[in-house]
Amino acid sequence: AQSVTQLGSHVSVSEGALVLLRCNYSSSVPPYLFWYVQYPNQGLQLLLKYTTGATLVKGINGFEAEFKKSETSFHLTKPSAHMSDAAEYFCAVSLNMGGGNKLTFGTGTQLKVEL
């Protein structure tokens, strides 16, 4: 079985401040991990993903995440928040046993960026 926990359903930061969105996972197999962003009335868009190799993954729009196996975490960070980063963010883990790439998502974190 696998699951994803996102701590904090709502996070508020000031423009220019550090963004930190937390994600912890459980997986019975080596995980593939993803962060998606969802803007209002738009589809989910992939920010970044970890499959194998380097544990620090860089994505679009200045976001990055680090896979820490010992902590079962994949937290998303951005050094300086911009107003356009306001959106909902989902962490997901992939299970591919016997084919397919079913994603199990967390419940999401709504990011608010204030002036």
Added chain:
Amino acid sequence: GAGVSQTPSNKVTEKGKYVELRCDPISGHTALYWYRQSLGQGPEFLIYFQGTGAADDSGLPNDRFFAVRPEGSVSTLKIQRTERGDSAVYLCASSLEASRTDTQYFGPGTRLTVL
């Protein structure tokens, strides 16, 4: 190029009615996924197609839900005898193949409201 499209964008129906939700994947993508996103939750996997066949339908909640992809491109999710609990946003995603490393591209979703 064109992304994943879903029609209709909104569907309101009465309890007990039948509905069909359509997904047009990105051209050339062989894998197609359906997810359901209830209010305040992350997307939950329903079914996945590799080509024309449903390779994994373990996420379908009951036999009122059915999906087809007859020509390996467009897919239709069908819900019979709708219930108020079926109200959610239904998301479709496609990927080039079905491996864990392939990115899933999401459509904007169909918001289903059952009165």
